[in-house]
Amino acid sequence: MNGYEFFIDPSRCIGCKACMQACMECDTHRGRSMIHLEFVDRAATTQTSPVVCMHCEDPVCAQVCPADAIKQTEDGIVHSSIKARCIGCSNCVLACPFGVPHYVAAIDQMMKCDMCFDRTSIGKKPMCATVCPSQALYYGRAEDIERLRPEQPVNEFHFGQQTVRTKVRLMSAPDSDYLDFDVLDYMEGAPLPICK
């Protein structure tokens, strides 16, 4: 829509949670935030990272949904589960490599970030991107962010042998075309990949 894309730069996140508060204001999921902050390594640093849905080109959450409840629109937005279909099995919660879907037990339904579809579909910015004071969440044109920032936007992630391409881009080191993750790096006792 308007050539605008969503960019996340975790290194800019200051942990203010303004994005979470703004997300709660949204009419489509009033009072419940679809974005959350992850602590990178809570014992060692206060650094946080905002987690919004990356809107995979081939969404794993939808692929593993046994109830056919998660749909992707033509513009690449992967939506929250359809209430009438969701059976609350949490398959999507377990399958998502980014840890985005959230099972809400009170309504027995999975809910997730839909990039403020009610806003972005009419040309407005997502709530979180409008309030982020450090622009860790940025919604704009790719050429603008390339001009303004030294980091490289990346939308290809390798999780072991699984390759995931996303609509949302993550700002990464210059000249990096993709990000490589190995589950073993994140298991207990493993050295922190950030320290490698």
Place this chain on the structure above:
Amino acid sequence: MQVNPRWRQDFPVSCDDDTYATRREFMKFLGLTSVAFLVGTCAAAARRWWIQLRGAQSRPIAIARLEDIPVGGHKLFRRPSEDDPCILLRLGPERFVAFEQRCTHLSCPVHFNAANNQLVCPCHHGFFSAEDGRPIAGPPKRGLTRLAISVQGAQVWVRFGKDEKA
């Protein structure tokens, strides 16, 4: 490149594919819906025909003694089952009529107003003639079903099934 399995075509991830109805699917829906309506109509007609046939073959039943109902009075009864309320009216010394008590609008029970010689449905103010059950005013468009009755001896008899005179 991953090839989608056959079942994925029936359960696509894409919102547009999920809501897309092919011409063949639409025609199948139309055809099956039409057949369902046809079967339903035939079943309803067959049921009505069967009830009338059974009523015509049933033996008359005494429902009231003449001295029990004064002229201008009425008596409620339930036949052929407990779910079928009926009303017997005495319009004159020798004149009795009986109707199903369900209003033909939304099945509220109708009540006899002897002063106006009418059957009145209080739910939506439907009015029927007590003489033959035809609708006079209000929402009902069909007359009340009239039952075949006869006076034999000192009793009023009813035989279930639609009165052919009505």
